[in-house]
Amino acid sequence: MLFTISLSDCSVHKHRWCDGVYNCPDGSDELHDECNTMTDFKCERSFGNGNMLRYPISWIMDNQTDCRSGQDEMLSDRWKFCGSKSDNTLRVTLGDEPCQDV
Numbered sequence: 486m487l488f489t490i491s492l493s494d495c496s497v498h499k500h501r502w503c504d505g506v507y508n509c510p511d512g513s514d515e516l517h518d519e520c521n522t523m524t525d526f527k528c529e530r531s532f533g534n535g536n537m538l539r540y541p542i543s544w545i546m547d548n549q550t551d552c553r554s555g556q557d558e559m560l561s562d563r564w565k566f567c568g569s570k571s572d573n574t575l576r577v578t579l580g581d582e583p584c585q586d587v
Contacts, residue, residue, distance in 0.1 A: 500530040500551065504538055519543060528552030 495509035503520035519541040527537040531553055544551040551557045567576045567584035576584070 498532050500532040503541065504530075504533065504536070526556070528554055528556055 497508045497514045501508050502514050502517045508514045522542045523539040524542055527539050531551055544557045
């Protein structure tokens with residue numbers, strides 16, 4: 486799946502965003518908004534070069550397995566959730582951030 490990054494009309498698979506490698510001539514794949522909300526956890530991305538990389542919070546529980554291990558889709562004590570998946574209000578908080586701030 487390719488996603489166009491509007492800064493340069495450069496199309497790069499989302500698993501190549503925020504990986505420390507400039508795939509677009511202007512580096513927009515490393516400046517994408519997703520890069521500002523990375524987890525502290527690392528995984529081998531499903532499509533990539535096999536490196537263990539941090540991944541964006543938006544990939545957690547989004548019904549797309551982005552980590553080869555599937556850890557981004559597993560309910561875990563490492564994530565603090567607000568809302569519920571069944572009514573599409575599931576959100577993940579950063580650190581000790583209260584649910585009302587998410």
